[in-house]
Amino acid sequence: MTAVRSTDFTEETSAQVVADSFGATTDPRLRRLMVSLVQHLHAFVRDVEPTEAEWQHAVDFLTDVGHACDATRQEFVLLSDVLGVSMLVDAINHRKPAGATESTVLGPFHMVESPPRELGADIALDRNGPPCVLAGHVRAADGTALPGAQVDVWQANGAGFYDVQQPDIQPERNLRGLFTADEQGRYWLRTVVPRHYPIPSDGPVGRLLAATGRHPYRPAHIHVIGSAAGHAPVTTHVFVAGSPYLGSDTVFGVKGSLVRPVTTVDDPERAARYGVENPFRLIEFDVVLAS
Protein backbone atom coordinates (compact mmCIF):
# COMPACT_ATOMS: atom_id res chain seq x y z
CA MET A 1 0.00 0.00 0.00
CA THR A 2 1.17 3.49 -0.76
CA ALA A 3 2.40 5.37 2.29
CA VAL A 4 -0.42 7.18 4.01
CA ARG A 5 0.71 10.16 5.99
CA SER A 6 -2.47 11.53 7.44
CA THR A 7 -0.59 13.17 10.32
CA ASP A 8 0.94 15.50 7.71
CA PHE A 9 -2.52 16.79 6.74
CA THR A 10 -2.39 20.57 6.26
CA GLU A 11 -4.12 23.03 3.95
CA GLU A 12 -1.13 22.71 1.64
CA THR A 13 -0.76 18.91 1.68
CA SER A 14 -4.41 17.83 1.98
CA ALA A 15 -4.98 16.91 -1.67
CA GLN A 16 -1.79 14.82 -1.83
CA VAL A 17 -2.49 13.05 1.48
CA VAL A 18 -6.02 12.12 0.42
CA ALA A 19 -4.93 11.19 -3.11
CA ASP A 20 -2.32 8.87 -1.57
CA SER A 21 -5.07 7.13 0.43
CA PHE A 22 -6.46 5.89 -2.89
CA GLY A 23 -3.11 4.37 -3.85
CA ALA A 24 -4.27 0.82 -3.08
CA THR A 25 -7.15 0.98 -5.57
CA THR A 26 -6.62 -2.02 -7.84
CA ASP A 27 -8.76 -0.69 -10.70
CA PRO A 28 -6.42 1.85 -12.36
CA ARG A 29 -9.28 3.79 -13.94
CA LEU A 30 -11.08 4.15 -10.59
CA ARG A 31 -7.82 5.24 -8.98
CA ARG A 32 -7.30 7.89 -11.66
CA LEU A 33 -10.88 9.16 -11.24
CA MET A 34 -10.61 9.41 -7.44
CA VAL A 35 -7.18 11.07 -7.44
CA SER A 36 -8.30 13.67 -9.98
CA LEU A 37 -11.57 14.25 -8.09
CA VAL A 38 -9.68 14.83 -4.85
CA GLN A 39 -7.22 17.24 -6.47
CA HIS A 40 -9.92 19.35 -8.11
CA LEU A 41 -12.27 19.22 -5.10
CA HIS A 42 -9.55 20.34 -2.69
CA ALA A 43 -8.45 23.07 -5.13
CA PHE A 44 -12.05 24.33 -5.15
CA VAL A 45 -12.24 24.35 -1.35
CA ARG A 46 -8.90 26.12 -1.04
CA ASP A 47 -10.00 28.66 -3.65
CA VAL A 48 -13.28 29.69 -1.97
CA GLU A 49 -12.40 28.93 1.68
CA PRO A 50 -15.97 28.02 2.71
CA THR A 51 -17.12 28.84 6.22
CA GLU A 52 -18.38 25.91 8.24
CA ALA A 53 -21.93 27.23 7.72
CA GLU A 54 -21.40 27.26 3.92
CA TRP A 55 -20.03 23.71 4.03
CA GLN A 56 -23.12 22.63 6.01
CA HIS A 57 -25.32 24.42 3.47
CA ALA A 58 -23.65 22.45 0.66
CA VAL A 59 -24.22 19.18 2.55
CA ASP A 60 -27.88 20.10 3.09
CA PHE A 61 -28.29 21.06 -0.59
CA LEU A 62 -26.83 17.77 -1.87
CA THR A 63 -29.00 15.88 0.62
CA ASP A 64 -32.09 17.70 -0.70
CA VAL A 65 -31.07 16.85 -4.28
CA GLY A 66 -30.77 13.20 -3.30
CA HIS A 67 -34.12 13.18 -1.56
CA ALA A 68 -35.75 14.74 -4.66
CA CYS A 69 -34.69 11.72 -6.77
CA ASP A 70 -37.25 8.96 -7.28
CA ALA A 71 -38.38 6.55 -9.96
CA THR A 72 -39.58 9.32 -12.28
CA ARG A 73 -37.31 12.23 -11.37
CA GLN A 74 -33.51 12.50 -11.43
CA GLU A 75 -32.54 15.74 -9.69
CA PHE A 76 -28.79 14.98 -9.88
CA VAL A 77 -29.09 14.80 -13.69
CA LEU A 78 -30.87 18.17 -13.58
CA LEU A 79 -28.03 19.52 -11.43
CA SER A 80 -25.47 18.15 -13.90
CA ASP A 81 -27.50 19.74 -16.73
CA VAL A 82 -27.71 23.26 -15.27
CA LEU A 83 -23.99 23.20 -14.38
CA GLY A 84 -23.16 22.35 -18.00
CA VAL A 85 -21.58 19.04 -17.00
CA SER A 86 -23.99 16.90 -19.04
CA MET A 87 -23.21 18.86 -22.19
CA LEU A 88 -19.47 18.74 -21.50
CA VAL A 89 -19.59 14.95 -21.07
CA ASP A 90 -21.61 14.80 -24.29
CA ALA A 91 -19.05 16.94 -26.14
CA ILE A 92 -16.16 14.78 -24.91
CA ASN A 93 -17.86 11.54 -25.90
CA HIS A 94 -19.14 12.69 -29.30
CA ARG A 95 -16.34 14.51 -31.03
CA LYS A 96 -17.56 14.76 -34.61
CA PRO A 97 -15.61 15.24 -37.83
CA ALA A 98 -16.39 18.48 -39.65
CA GLY A 99 -19.63 18.23 -41.58
CA ALA A 100 -21.29 15.59 -39.38
CA THR A 101 -24.38 16.61 -37.43
CA GLU A 102 -23.37 17.86 -33.99
CA SER A 103 -24.71 16.10 -30.92
CA THR A 104 -26.50 17.41 -27.88
CA VAL A 105 -27.87 15.83 -24.71
CA LEU A 106 -30.33 12.93 -24.72
CA GLY A 107 -32.40 14.51 -21.95
CA PRO A 108 -34.63 12.69 -19.47
CA PHE A 109 -37.70 12.10 -21.66
CA HIS A 110 -36.50 9.24 -23.90
CA MET A 111 -37.71 6.87 -21.21
CA VAL A 112 -40.11 5.03 -23.52
CA GLU A 113 -39.36 3.57 -26.96
CA SER A 114 -40.61 5.50 -29.93
CA PRO A 115 -43.19 3.48 -31.92
CA PRO A 116 -42.25 2.62 -35.53
CA ARG A 117 -44.33 4.76 -37.89
CA GLU A 118 -44.73 5.11 -41.66
CA LEU A 119 -43.01 8.03 -43.40
CA GLY A 120 -45.44 10.95 -43.39
CA ALA A 121 -47.30 9.82 -40.27
CA ASP A 122 -48.59 12.51 -37.94
CA ILE A 123 -47.04 12.03 -34.48
CA ALA A 124 -49.06 14.89 -32.90
CA LEU A 125 -51.85 12.65 -31.68
CA ASP A 126 -53.24 15.47 -29.51
CA ARG A 127 -52.95 18.12 -32.27
CA ASN A 128 -51.77 20.63 -29.63
CA GLY A 129 -49.71 23.23 -31.50
CA PRO A 130 -49.25 24.70 -34.98
CA PRO A 131 -49.05 21.82 -37.51
CA CYS A 132 -45.82 21.48 -39.43
CA VAL A 133 -43.78 19.02 -41.47
CA LEU A 134 -40.30 17.86 -40.39
CA ALA A 135 -38.29 16.54 -43.33
CA GLY A 136 -34.74 15.97 -44.44
CA HIS A 137 -32.10 13.61 -45.77
CA VAL A 138 -29.94 11.18 -43.87
CA ARG A 139 -26.51 10.92 -45.41
CA ALA A 140 -22.88 10.11 -44.72
CA ALA A 141 -20.31 12.84 -44.28
CA ASP A 142 -19.19 12.30 -47.91
CA GLY A 143 -22.71 13.07 -49.14
CA THR A 144 -23.79 9.47 -49.82
CA ALA A 145 -27.49 8.93 -49.14
CA LEU A 146 -28.22 6.38 -46.40
CA PRO A 147 -31.37 4.45 -47.42
CA GLY A 148 -32.92 2.55 -44.51
CA ALA A 149 -31.38 4.86 -41.89
CA GLN A 150 -33.46 5.24 -38.77
CA VAL A 151 -34.68 8.56 -37.44
CA ASP A 152 -36.06 8.51 -33.89
CA VAL A 153 -38.04 11.66 -33.08
CA TRP A 154 -39.67 12.90 -29.86
CA GLN A 155 -40.76 16.29 -28.58
CA ALA A 156 -43.01 18.26 -26.22
CA ASN A 157 -46.42 19.45 -27.41
CA GLY A 158 -47.55 23.03 -27.98
CA ALA A 159 -48.09 23.42 -24.23
CA GLY A 160 -44.48 22.48 -23.47
CA PHE A 161 -45.04 18.99 -21.99
CA TYR A 162 -43.96 15.49 -23.03
CA ASP A 163 -46.46 12.62 -23.03
CA VAL A 164 -44.77 10.98 -20.02
CA GLN A 165 -45.28 14.18 -18.00
CA GLN A 166 -49.03 14.17 -18.69
CA PRO A 167 -50.06 10.50 -18.79
CA ASP A 168 -53.67 11.43 -17.92
CA ILE A 169 -53.92 14.15 -20.57
CA GLN A 170 -51.84 13.16 -23.62
CA PRO A 171 -52.35 10.01 -25.68
CA GLU A 172 -49.75 7.29 -25.09
CA ARG A 173 -46.61 7.77 -27.22
CA ASN A 174 -47.84 11.18 -28.31
CA LEU A 175 -45.21 13.06 -30.34
CA ARG A 176 -42.89 10.06 -30.67
CA GLY A 177 -42.01 8.11 -33.78
CA LEU A 178 -39.31 5.85 -35.20
CA PHE A 179 -39.00 6.40 -38.96
CA THR A 180 -37.04 4.56 -41.64
CA ALA A 181 -35.57 6.65 -44.45
CA ASP A 182 -36.66 5.78 -48.02
CA GLU A 183 -34.42 4.49 -50.83
CA GLN A 184 -33.02 7.99 -51.33
CA GLY A 185 -32.29 8.47 -47.61
CA ARG A 186 -35.23 10.85 -47.18
CA TYR A 187 -37.51 11.05 -44.15
CA TRP A 188 -40.60 13.19 -43.51
CA LEU A 189 -43.31 13.30 -40.89
CA ARG A 190 -46.09 15.51 -39.62
CA THR A 191 -45.94 17.09 -36.15
CA VAL A 192 -46.49 20.43 -34.41
CA VAL A 193 -44.05 23.28 -33.89
CA PRO A 194 -42.64 22.69 -30.38
CA ARG A 195 -42.66 25.34 -27.67
CA HIS A 196 -40.04 26.40 -25.13
CA TYR A 197 -40.59 24.91 -21.68
CA PRO A 198 -39.08 24.97 -18.16
CA ILE A 199 -37.16 22.05 -16.69
CA PRO A 200 -38.73 20.85 -13.40
CA SER A 201 -38.09 23.82 -11.12
CA ASP A 202 -40.01 22.93 -7.94
CA GLY A 203 -37.00 21.19 -6.32
CA PRO A 204 -33.55 22.15 -5.04
CA VAL A 205 -32.15 22.70 -8.56
CA GLY A 206 -35.01 25.12 -9.26
CA ARG A 207 -34.18 26.92 -6.01
CA LEU A 208 -30.52 27.15 -7.08
CA LEU A 209 -31.56 28.69 -10.41
CA ALA A 210 -33.83 31.18 -8.63
CA ALA A 211 -31.13 32.12 -6.10
CA THR A 212 -28.65 32.78 -8.90
CA GLY A 213 -30.97 34.80 -11.14
CA ARG A 214 -31.20 32.09 -13.81
CA HIS A 215 -34.40 31.07 -15.60
CA PRO A 216 -35.32 27.36 -15.95
CA TYR A 217 -36.23 27.40 -19.67
CA ARG A 218 -35.12 25.43 -22.67
CA PRO A 219 -35.74 26.84 -26.16
CA ALA A 220 -38.17 25.02 -28.48
CA HIS A 221 -36.65 21.84 -29.93
CA ILE A 222 -37.34 18.42 -31.44
CA HIS A 223 -35.17 15.49 -30.27
CA VAL A 224 -33.61 13.37 -33.02
CA ILE A 225 -31.49 10.22 -32.93
CA GLY A 226 -30.15 9.36 -36.37
CA SER A 227 -28.55 5.96 -37.00
CA ALA A 228 -27.48 3.78 -39.90
CA ALA A 229 -25.47 0.57 -40.21
CA GLY A 230 -21.75 1.25 -40.45
CA HIS A 231 -22.05 4.80 -39.09
CA ALA A 232 -21.83 6.42 -35.66
CA PRO A 233 -25.33 7.30 -34.43
CA VAL A 234 -26.02 10.90 -33.42
CA THR A 235 -28.24 12.06 -30.56
CA THR A 236 -29.21 15.65 -31.16
CA HIS A 237 -31.95 18.31 -31.27
CA VAL A 238 -33.38 20.54 -33.99
CA PHE A 239 -33.87 23.97 -32.39
CA VAL A 240 -36.56 26.32 -33.69
CA ALA A 241 -35.10 29.60 -34.96
CA GLY A 242 -36.60 32.60 -33.15
CA SER A 243 -37.57 30.61 -30.06
CA PRO A 244 -37.19 32.43 -26.74
CA TYR A 245 -34.13 31.27 -24.73
CA LEU A 246 -32.13 30.14 -27.79
CA GLY A 247 -29.26 32.23 -26.40
CA SER A 248 -29.62 31.04 -22.81
CA ASP A 249 -30.76 27.39 -22.77
CA THR A 250 -30.65 26.49 -19.07
CA VAL A 251 -28.93 23.16 -19.91
CA PHE A 252 -26.54 24.70 -22.51
CA GLY A 253 -27.76 22.31 -25.24
CA VAL A 254 -27.92 24.75 -28.16
CA LYS A 255 -25.37 24.64 -30.96
CA GLY A 256 -25.67 27.16 -33.77
CA SER A 257 -25.49 24.41 -36.40
CA LEU A 258 -28.69 22.82 -35.05
CA VAL A 259 -31.01 25.86 -35.33
CA ARG A 260 -33.54 25.71 -38.20
CA PRO A 261 -36.29 28.11 -39.28
CA VAL A 262 -39.95 27.20 -39.57
CA THR A 263 -40.71 28.26 -43.13
CA THR A 264 -44.10 28.58 -44.77
CA VAL A 265 -44.07 26.70 -48.10
CA ASP A 266 -46.54 27.43 -50.91
CA ASP A 267 -46.06 24.40 -53.21
CA PRO A 268 -49.17 22.32 -53.97
CA GLU A 269 -47.19 19.39 -55.38
CA ARG A 270 -44.96 19.12 -52.30
CA ALA A 271 -47.97 19.59 -49.98
CA ALA A 272 -49.65 16.65 -51.71
CA ARG A 273 -46.49 14.54 -51.33
CA TYR A 274 -46.47 15.21 -47.57
CA GLY A 275 -50.26 14.75 -47.28
CA VAL A 276 -50.92 18.27 -45.95
CA GLU A 277 -52.93 21.26 -47.11
CA ASN A 278 -51.14 23.95 -49.09
CA PRO A 279 -49.52 26.22 -47.86
CA PHE A 280 -47.83 24.44 -44.95
CA ARG A 281 -45.13 24.96 -42.30
CA LEU A 282 -41.84 23.12 -42.79
CA ILE A 283 -38.72 22.46 -40.74
CA GLU A 284 -35.91 20.95 -42.82
CA PHE A 285 -33.19 19.08 -40.99
CA ASP A 286 -30.63 16.84 -42.64
CA VAL A 287 -28.86 14.26 -40.49
CA VAL A 288 -25.23 13.68 -41.43
CA LEU A 289 -23.59 10.65 -39.81
CA ALA A 290 -19.86 10.11 -39.31
CA SER A 291 -18.65 6.68 -40.35
Added chain:
Amino acid sequence: MTAVRSTDFTEETSAQVVADSFGATTDPRLRRLMVSLVQHLHAFVRDVEPTEAEWQHAVDFLTDVGHACDATRQEFVLLSDVLGVSMLVDAINHRKPAGATESTVLGPFHMVESPPRELGADIALDRNGPPCVLAGHVRAADGTALPGAQVDVWQANGAGFYDVQQPDIQPERNLRGLFTADEQGRYWLRTVVPRHYPIPSDGPVGRLLAATGRHPYRPAHIHVIGSAAGHAPVTTHVFVAGSPYLGSDTVFGVKGSLVRPVTTVDDPERAARYGVENPFRLIEFDVVLAS
Protein backbone atom coordinates in the same frame (compact mmCIF):
# COMPACT_ATOMS: atom_id res chain seq x y z
CA MET B 1 -27.66 40.37 -17.33
CA THR B 2 -24.20 39.19 -18.35
CA ALA B 3 -24.05 37.98 -21.93
CA VAL B 4 -24.89 34.30 -22.16
CA ARG B 5 -23.43 32.63 -25.18
CA SER B 6 -24.58 29.07 -24.85
CA THR B 7 -24.29 28.51 -28.60
CA ASP B 8 -20.53 28.85 -28.17
CA PHE B 9 -20.43 25.86 -25.79
CA THR B 10 -17.44 23.66 -26.62
CA GLU B 11 -15.04 21.55 -24.56
CA GLU B 12 -12.74 24.55 -24.44
CA THR B 13 -15.31 27.24 -23.57
CA SER B 14 -17.72 25.26 -21.39
CA ALA B 15 -16.51 26.52 -18.00
CA GLN B 16 -16.61 30.16 -19.11
CA VAL B 17 -20.06 29.83 -20.74
CA VAL B 18 -21.54 28.23 -17.62
CA ALA B 19 -19.73 30.64 -15.27
CA ASP B 20 -21.21 33.53 -17.29
CA SER B 21 -24.70 32.12 -16.72
CA PHE B 22 -24.24 32.89 -13.01
CA GLY B 23 -23.39 36.53 -13.80
CA ALA B 24 -26.83 37.77 -12.69
CA THR B 25 -26.46 36.34 -9.16
CA THR B 26 -27.09 39.30 -6.86
CA ASP B 27 -25.35 37.76 -3.81
CA PRO B 28 -21.64 38.27 -4.63
CA ARG B 29 -20.52 35.43 -2.34
CA LEU B 30 -22.91 32.96 -3.97
CA ARG B 31 -21.74 34.12 -7.40
CA ARG B 32 -18.12 33.55 -6.42
CA LEU B 33 -18.90 30.08 -5.04
CA MET B 34 -20.80 29.02 -8.17
CA VAL B 35 -18.23 30.38 -10.62
CA SER B 36 -15.38 28.65 -8.79
CA LEU B 37 -17.38 25.41 -8.52
CA VAL B 38 -18.07 25.44 -12.26
CA GLN B 39 -14.43 26.11 -13.13
CA HIS B 40 -13.08 23.31 -10.93
CA LEU B 41 -15.86 20.86 -11.84
CA HIS B 42 -15.35 21.36 -15.58
CA ALA B 43 -11.57 21.11 -15.13
CA PHE B 44 -12.10 17.75 -13.41
CA VAL B 45 -14.37 16.49 -16.22
CA ARG B 46 -11.93 17.64 -18.88
CA ASP B 47 -9.08 15.98 -17.00
CA VAL B 48 -10.64 12.52 -16.68
CA GLU B 49 -12.92 12.56 -19.76
CA PRO B 50 -15.61 10.32 -18.23
CA THR B 51 -17.51 7.96 -20.48
CA GLU B 52 -21.27 8.36 -20.45
CA ALA B 53 -21.46 5.14 -18.38
CA GLU B 54 -19.04 6.59 -15.80
CA TRP B 55 -21.08 9.81 -15.63
CA GLN B 56 -24.22 7.73 -15.06
CA HIS B 57 -22.40 5.76 -12.37
CA ALA B 58 -21.49 9.03 -10.61
CA VAL B 59 -25.13 10.18 -10.79
CA ASP B 60 -26.28 6.85 -9.35
CA PHE B 61 -23.66 7.00 -6.58
CA LEU B 62 -24.66 10.52 -5.49
CA THR B 63 -28.31 9.47 -5.58
CA ASP B 64 -27.52 6.51 -3.33
CA VAL B 65 -25.64 8.80 -0.93
CA GLY B 66 -28.68 11.09 -0.80
CA HIS B 67 -31.05 8.21 -0.19
CA ALA B 68 -28.82 6.94 2.67
CA CYS B 69 -29.32 10.25 4.54
CA ASP B 70 -32.02 10.34 7.20
CA ALA B 71 -32.65 11.87 10.62
CA THR B 72 -29.83 9.90 12.27
CA ARG B 73 -27.36 9.41 9.41
CA GLN B 74 -25.62 11.94 7.19
CA GLU B 75 -23.93 10.04 4.37
CA PHE B 76 -22.82 13.25 2.56
CA VAL B 77 -20.89 14.25 5.71
CA LEU B 78 -19.27 10.80 5.65
CA LEU B 79 -18.39 11.32 1.99
CA SER B 80 -16.90 14.73 2.80
CA ASP B 81 -14.98 13.09 5.66
CA VAL B 82 -13.41 10.26 3.64
CA LEU B 83 -12.46 12.68 0.84
CA GLY B 84 -10.63 14.86 3.38
CA VAL B 85 -12.92 17.83 2.67
CA SER B 86 -14.23 18.07 6.24
CA MET B 87 -10.70 18.27 7.63
CA LEU B 88 -9.66 20.81 4.97
CA VAL B 89 -12.65 23.03 5.83
CA ASP B 90 -11.72 22.62 9.50
CA ALA B 91 -8.10 23.60 8.81
CA ILE B 92 -9.19 26.69 6.84
CA ASN B 93 -11.60 27.84 9.54
CA HIS B 94 -9.35 27.17 12.53
CA ARG B 95 -5.91 28.49 11.72
CA LYS B 96 -4.16 28.48 15.09
CA PRO B 97 -1.20 30.48 16.30
CA ALA B 98 1.85 28.38 17.18
CA GLY B 99 1.48 26.78 20.59
CA ALA B 100 -2.33 26.66 20.64
CA THR B 101 -3.96 23.22 20.62
CA GLU B 102 -4.67 22.17 17.03
CA SER B 103 -8.25 21.48 15.97
CA THR B 104 -9.77 18.47 14.30
CA VAL B 105 -13.29 17.62 13.10
CA LEU B 106 -16.33 17.73 15.38
CA GLY B 107 -17.63 14.43 13.99
CA PRO B 108 -21.26 13.30 13.90
CA PHE B 109 -21.64 12.11 17.51
CA HIS B 110 -21.89 15.43 19.39
CA MET B 111 -25.64 15.31 18.71
CA VAL B 112 -26.59 15.43 22.39
CA GLU B 113 -25.34 17.88 25.04
CA SER B 114 -22.76 16.60 27.48
CA PRO B 115 -24.09 16.63 31.06
CA PRO B 116 -22.25 18.88 33.55
CA ARG B 117 -20.21 16.70 35.92
CA GLU B 118 -17.96 17.28 38.92
CA LEU B 119 -14.19 17.11 38.42
CA GLY B 120 -13.10 13.52 38.93
CA ALA B 121 -16.44 12.03 37.93
CA ASP B 122 -16.41 8.70 36.09
CA ILE B 123 -18.11 9.14 32.69
CA ALA B 124 -17.80 5.41 31.81
CA LEU B 125 -21.25 4.51 33.11
CA ASP B 126 -21.07 1.09 31.44
CA ARG B 127 -17.47 0.41 32.57
CA ASN B 128 -16.74 -1.11 29.15
CA GLY B 129 -12.99 -0.79 28.63
CA PRO B 130 -9.75 -0.42 30.59
CA PRO B 131 -10.24 2.30 33.28
CA CYS B 132 -8.06 5.38 32.97
CA VAL B 133 -7.80 8.99 34.09
CA LEU B 134 -7.84 11.91 31.63
CA ALA B 135 -6.28 15.02 33.11
CA GLY B 136 -4.59 18.26 32.11
CA HIS B 137 -4.42 22.01 32.32
CA VAL B 138 -6.37 24.57 30.32
CA ARG B 139 -4.30 27.64 29.63
CA ALA B 140 -3.79 30.54 27.29
CA ALA B 141 -1.06 30.50 24.66
CA ASP B 142 1.10 32.68 26.92
CA GLY B 143 0.93 30.04 29.66
CA THR B 144 -1.66 31.77 31.88
CA ALA B 145 -3.95 29.28 33.63
CA LEU B 146 -7.62 29.59 32.72
CA PRO B 147 -9.68 28.86 35.87
CA GLY B 148 -13.33 28.14 35.11
CA ALA B 149 -12.57 27.04 31.55
CA GLN B 150 -14.96 24.40 30.22
CA VAL B 151 -13.86 21.01 28.90
CA ASP B 152 -16.50 19.06 26.99
CA VAL B 153 -15.52 15.39 26.57
CA TRP B 154 -17.18 12.52 24.66
CA GLN B 155 -15.95 9.21 23.30
CA ALA B 156 -16.83 5.68 22.22
CA ASN B 157 -16.69 2.82 24.72
CA GLY B 158 -14.30 -0.12 24.75
CA ALA B 159 -16.40 -1.83 22.07
CA GLY B 160 -16.03 1.14 19.72
CA PHE B 161 -19.56 2.55 19.94
CA TYR B 162 -21.02 5.86 21.14
CA ASP B 163 -24.07 5.91 23.42
CA VAL B 164 -26.28 7.30 20.64
CA GLN B 165 -25.38 4.32 18.44
CA GLN B 166 -26.50 1.84 21.09
CA PRO B 167 -29.48 3.47 22.84
CA ASP B 168 -30.78 0.06 23.95
CA ILE B 169 -27.42 -1.10 25.33
CA GLN B 170 -25.53 1.87 26.76
CA PRO B 171 -26.77 4.13 29.59
CA GLU B 172 -28.00 7.55 28.45
CA ARG B 173 -25.15 10.10 28.14
CA ASN B 174 -22.60 7.35 28.66
CA LEU B 175 -19.04 8.60 28.15
CA ARG B 176 -20.02 12.27 27.96
CA GLY B 177 -19.25 15.04 30.42
CA LEU B 178 -18.93 18.81 30.63
CA PHE B 179 -16.26 19.75 33.19
CA THR B 180 -15.24 23.10 34.67
CA ALA B 181 -11.54 23.63 35.37
CA ASP B 182 -10.53 24.42 38.97
CA GLU B 183 -8.92 27.64 40.21
CA GLN B 184 -5.58 26.53 38.76
CA GLY B 185 -7.08 25.70 35.35
CA ARG B 186 -6.85 21.95 36.00
CA TYR B 187 -9.38 19.32 34.92
CA TRP B 188 -9.49 15.57 35.58
CA LEU B 189 -12.01 12.82 35.06
CA ARG B 190 -12.30 9.05 35.05
CA THR B 191 -13.14 7.17 31.86
CA VAL B 192 -11.98 4.14 29.84
CA VAL B 193 -9.26 3.90 27.21
CA PRO B 194 -11.14 4.28 23.89
CA ARG B 195 -10.85 1.81 21.05
CA HIS B 196 -10.49 2.29 17.29
CA TYR B 197 -13.77 1.85 15.41
CA PRO B 198 -15.13 1.90 11.85
CA ILE B 199 -17.28 4.71 10.49
CA PRO B 200 -20.67 3.42 9.25
CA SER B 201 -19.64 1.31 6.26
CA ASP B 202 -22.87 -0.39 5.21
CA GLY B 203 -23.81 2.40 2.77
CA PRO B 204 -22.47 3.87 -0.49
CA VAL B 205 -19.48 5.52 1.24
CA GLY B 206 -18.53 2.14 2.69
CA ARG B 207 -18.80 0.64 -0.80
CA LEU B 208 -16.52 3.40 -2.13
CA LEU B 209 -13.92 2.63 0.54
CA ALA B 210 -14.12 -1.09 -0.24
CA ALA B 211 -13.81 -0.52 -4.00
CA THR B 212 -10.72 1.64 -3.48
CA GLY B 213 -8.94 -0.67 -1.04
CA ARG B 214 -9.40 1.66 1.92
CA HIS B 215 -10.40 0.57 5.43
CA PRO B 216 -13.20 2.39 7.30
CA TYR B 217 -11.40 2.79 10.65
CA ARG B 218 -10.61 5.71 12.89
CA PRO B 219 -7.82 5.35 15.48
CA ALA B 220 -8.79 5.46 19.20
CA HIS B 221 -9.57 8.99 20.36
CA ILE B 222 -11.42 11.11 22.91
CA HIS B 223 -13.28 14.20 21.65
CA VAL B 224 -12.57 17.46 23.49
CA ILE B 225 -13.98 20.96 23.13
CA GLY B 226 -12.07 23.45 25.26
CA SER B 227 -13.48 26.94 25.83
CA ALA B 228 -12.91 29.93 28.10
CA ALA B 229 -14.20 33.50 28.13
CA GLY B 230 -12.08 35.79 25.97
CA HIS B 231 -10.47 32.92 24.06
CA ALA B 232 -11.20 31.07 20.83
CA PRO B 233 -12.70 27.65 21.63
CA VAL B 234 -11.00 24.57 20.17
CA THR B 235 -12.74 21.43 18.92
CA THR B 236 -10.23 18.61 18.86
CA HIS B 237 -9.40 14.98 19.74
CA VAL B 238 -6.83 13.32 21.97
CA PHE B 239 -5.51 10.32 20.03
CA VAL B 240 -4.20 7.25 21.84
CA ALA B 241 -0.56 6.56 21.02
CA GLY B 242 -0.07 3.05 19.61
CA SER B 243 -3.66 2.74 18.38
CA PRO B 244 -4.13 0.92 15.08
CA TYR B 245 -4.87 3.27 12.15
CA LEU B 246 -3.10 6.29 13.67
CA GLY B 247 -1.27 6.58 10.36
CA SER B 248 -4.33 6.07 8.17
CA ASP B 249 -7.39 7.59 9.87
CA THR B 250 -10.13 7.18 7.26
CA VAL B 251 -11.28 10.77 7.89
CA PHE B 252 -7.73 12.24 8.07
CA GLY B 253 -8.35 13.71 11.54
CA VAL B 254 -4.99 12.83 13.15
CA LYS B 255 -2.43 15.52 13.86
CA GLY B 256 0.86 14.50 15.43
CA SER B 257 0.50 17.15 18.15
CA LEU B 258 -2.70 15.50 19.43
CA VAL B 259 -1.32 11.98 20.08
CA ARG B 260 -0.79 11.09 23.76
CA PRO B 261 0.41 7.88 25.44
CA VAL B 262 -1.57 5.94 28.03
CA THR B 263 0.93 5.74 30.89
CA THR B 264 0.76 3.60 33.99
CA VAL B 265 1.33 5.76 37.06
CA ASP B 266 2.47 4.34 40.42
CA ASP B 267 1.82 7.27 42.79
CA PRO B 268 -0.49 6.59 45.77
CA GLU B 269 -0.96 10.27 46.58
CA ARG B 270 -2.00 11.17 43.04
CA ALA B 271 -4.22 8.07 42.86
CA ALA B 272 -5.99 9.22 46.00
CA ARG B 273 -6.45 12.71 44.52
CA TYR B 274 -8.10 11.20 41.42
CA GLY B 275 -10.11 8.73 43.52
CA VAL B 276 -8.66 5.63 41.81
CA GLU B 277 -6.69 2.61 42.98
CA ASN B 278 -2.92 2.73 42.66
CA PRO B 279 -1.35 2.09 40.14
CA PHE B 280 -3.59 3.63 37.47
CA ARG B 281 -3.66 4.45 33.76
CA LEU B 282 -3.35 8.12 32.78
CA ILE B 283 -3.75 10.19 29.62
CA GLU B 284 -2.47 13.73 30.07
CA PHE B 285 -3.76 16.38 27.66
CA ASP B 286 -3.35 20.12 28.11
CA VAL B 287 -5.70 22.41 26.22
CA VAL B 288 -4.10 25.64 25.04
CA LEU B 289 -6.51 28.28 23.76
CA ALA B 290 -5.69 31.15 21.40
CA SER B 291 -7.03 34.52 22.51
